[in-house]
Amino acid sequence: MTNKFIHLPPTEGEYQLSHYEGTRDVFSWESVHAQFSWNKTGKVNMAYECIDRHVDDGYGDKTALIYIEGTKREELTFHELKKRTDQLAALLKSRGVKKGDRVFVFLTKHPDCYVAVLASIKIGAIVGPLFEAFMEEAIYDRMYDCEASVLITNSELLERVPVNKLPHLKSIYITDESEDESLLSIPKLTSNDTEIADVIEWVDLNDGMIIHYTSGSTGKPKGVLHAHRVMVQQYQTGKWVLDLRDDDIYWCTAHPGWVTGSSYGIFAPWLNRATIVVHGGRFAAEEWFDVIEQAGVTVWYSAPTAFRLLMDKTELVKNYNLSSLRHILSVGEPLNPEVITWGVETLNLRIHDTWWMTETGGQLIVNLPSQTIKPGSMGRPLPGIQAAIIDHQGNELKRGELGLLAIKKGWPSMMKEIWKNEEKYHSYFIHDWYLSGDLAYMDEEGYVFFQGRDDDMINSSGERIGPFEVESKLIEHPAVLEAAVIGKPDPVRGEIVKAFIVLVGGYTDNPKLKKEIQTFVRYKLSAHSMPREIEVLDELPKTQISGKILRRELKRKEIEKLVVN
Numbered sequence: 001m002t003n004k005f006i007h008l009p010p011t012e013g014e015y016q017l018s019h020y021e022g023t024r025d026v027f028s029w030e031s032v033h034a035q036f037s038w039n040k041t042g043k044v045n046m047a048y049e050c051i052d053r054h055v056d057d058g059y060g061d062k063t064a065l066i067y068i069e070g071t072k073r074e075e076l077t078f079h080e081l082k083k084r085t086d087q088l089a090a091l092l093k094s095r096g097v098k099k100g101d102r103v104f105v106f107l108t109k110h111p112d113c114y115v116a117v118l119a120s121i122k123i124g125a126i127v128g129p130l131f132e133a134f135m136e137e138a139i140y141d142r143m144y145d146c147e148a149s150v151l152i153t154n155s156e157l158l159e160r161v162p163v164n165k166l167p168h169l170k171s172i173y174i175t176d177e178s179e180d181e182s183l184l185s186i187p188k189l190t191s192n193d194t195e196i197a198d199v200i201e202w203v204d205l206n207d208g209m210i211i212h213y214t215s216g217s218t219g220k221p222k223g224v225l226h227a228h229r230v231m232v233q234q235y236q237t238g239k240w241v242l243d244l245r246d247d248d249i250y251w252c253t254a255h256p257g258w259v260t261g262s263s264y265g266i267f268a269p270w271l272n273r274a275t276i277v278v279h280g281g282r283f284a285a286e287e288w289f290d291v292i293e294q295a296g297v298t299v300w301y302s303a304p305t306a307f308r309l310l311m312d313k314t315e316l317v318k319n320y321n322l323s324s325l326r327h328i329l330s331v332g333e334p335l336n337p338e339v340i341t342w343g344v345e346t347l348n349l350r351i352h353d354t355w356w357m358t359e360t361g362g363q364l365i366v367n368l369p370s371q372t373i374k375p376g377s378m379g380r381p382l383p384g385i386q387a388a389i390i391d392h393q394g395n396e397l398k399r400g401e402l403g404l405l406a407i408k409k410g411w412p413s414m415m416k417e418i419w420k421n422e423e424k425y426h427s428y429f430i431h432d433w434y435l436s437g438d439l440a441y442m443d444e445e446g447y448v449f450f451q452g453r454d455d456d457m458i459n460s461s462g463e464r465i466g467p468f469e470v471e472s473k474l475i476e477h478p479a480v481l482e483a484a485v486i487g488k489p490d491p492v493r494g495e496i497v498k499a500f501i502v503l504v505g506g507y508t509d510n511p512k513l514k515k516e517i518q519t520f521v522r523y524k525l526s527a528h529s530m531p532r533e534i535e536v537l538d539e540l541p542k543t544q545i546s547g548k549i550l551r552r553e554l555k556r557k558e559i560e561k562l563v564v565n
């Protein structure tokens with residue numbers, strides 16, 4: 001297979017990281033350990049390495065976070081961040097929250113969310129950040145499965161949490177105030193507050209730290225648990241891939257409820273002492289360009305759907321000064337070559353694709369700044385990462401052959417476990433290989449080209465959606481007898497969720513009913529899981545023997561229709 005797009009070598013002025021290329025064969029992850037204090041003390045805590053350490057090293061006055069939402073703007077220094085996380089950590093600890101407890105954080109993209117995540121980690125708890133757009137059942141599934149005992153939220157979002165159905169939930173902390181005396185308000189920090197000592201719970205590298213629920217093609221979302229050791233990879237990729245330096249203003253657009261928003265929205269930048277930008281609110285092209293200009297963003301990590309939406313508003317670019325931008329990265333879904341061309345033509349910068357997954361905790365296949373970009377490829381495995389294309393028996397395939405993208409076990413940010421589901425965890429491996437579920441091929445130079453999924457998982461706007469979860473919700477609607485859900489190719493979102501349904505006798509296909517079914521999924525589950533298209537069928541295609549619904553058949557037909565049109 002050949003790539004018809006022009007290769008883009010590093011541009012002049014782009015940081016030459018070519019010495020990293022030289023380390024490819026000799027690099028070991030152990031060599032990174034020397035960067036951390038636990039290398040000497042044996043005691044570890046991610047929150048210490050992200051915040052307190054910088055204060056100890058004399059960077060307390062450095063801006064850690066710039067928050068922008070509409071006309072609101074707030075800044076926090078590393079010292080303020082330390083005080084706020086210490087205070088909340090002490091409060092949680094004083095009320096008996098301890099190492100290993102599951103603390104869920106349900107907040108919008110706001111400094112409170114970042115403080116809550118790190119305060120929970122500080123006391124050794126396992127934090128479960130929830131995406132701000134989740135609705136009742138998505139929240140319930142995750143908190144129930146994880147037996148969460150603590151929730152940190154605000155009084156508005158709390159309305160979506162089915163607290164009475166969560167038997168393990170013992171206490172709820174809110175960042176604002178409420179009349180309800182059963183809720184614990186987190187006090188605001190004042191300048192009179194003194195330093196709190198010894199609040200950190202020192203743990204082992206392999207102790208659990210953060211859990212993200214993620215969808216597959218079957219069953220409910222699974223809890224992917226990561227340990228404190230992820231810091232080794234997140235620190236190093238923050239240097240190599242994000243190319244973070246001390247004066248950087250870094251903006252990762254993902255919410256901490258998704259792995260990109262935690263691994264690269266919190267940990268990687270703060271392990272590298274960068275200033276992060278937190279933008280509250282929804283996507284709007286004008287606002288996004290304004291954030292870059294206002295905050296002086298230098299390094300920007302986002303997703304192809306967002307770039308495509310911005311591409312649609314190219315005429316706005318001239319109204320903003322975006323000259324602070326130095327390095328742009330992308331993740332989550334295929335980065336189409338047109339977007340890379342747009343970046344070069346409009347922003348005069350190459351967009352660097354990165355590939356990884358919730359389960360992998362950190363980037364694995366990337367375009368380093370020093371590397372030639374081959375549009376259409378996700379890049380090459382990092383030094384220290386061995387990737388291969390294998391068949392279902394675990395045999396390595398030749399260069400250029402299409403197969404399963406697999407990674408040799410043993411990188412530091414690999415998930416620790418799937419929460420209470422050992423069988424699922426083991427299903428990811430064949431021999432020494434971790435199976436991503438992605439289909440790809442690799443060229444002679446080791447560049448990997450993503451070709452799709454090997455299963456029915458849907459990727460819409462970079463968000464992973466399990467068809468089963470949506471189908472289960474659809475059949476709860478009284479009008480729906482059966483449902484099959486697929487990802488339909490879409491020029492902006494990569495894929496959209498499309499549902500095929502069979503109606504219960506007595507109901508007839510009409511736009512009002514479809515709208516009602518959409519709203520049902522949207523408000524029960526979440527907006528991004530809502531089928532943007534619904535088609536009513538008389539029956540669904542099924543296997544003859546087991547009667548299993550053939551989603552692939554529906555998808556094949558859908559793609560055929562697109563090609564014909």
Ligand code: PRX
Nearest residue numbers: 331332333334354355356357358378450464
């Ligand atoms: O199919 C791949 C796709 O997103 C999946 C992982 O999704 P998630 O766990 O939600 O993590 C997203 C962010 C780390 C992968 O199995 N994916 C991720 N990055 C890329 C991608 N597909 C194509 N190109 C990418 N760069």
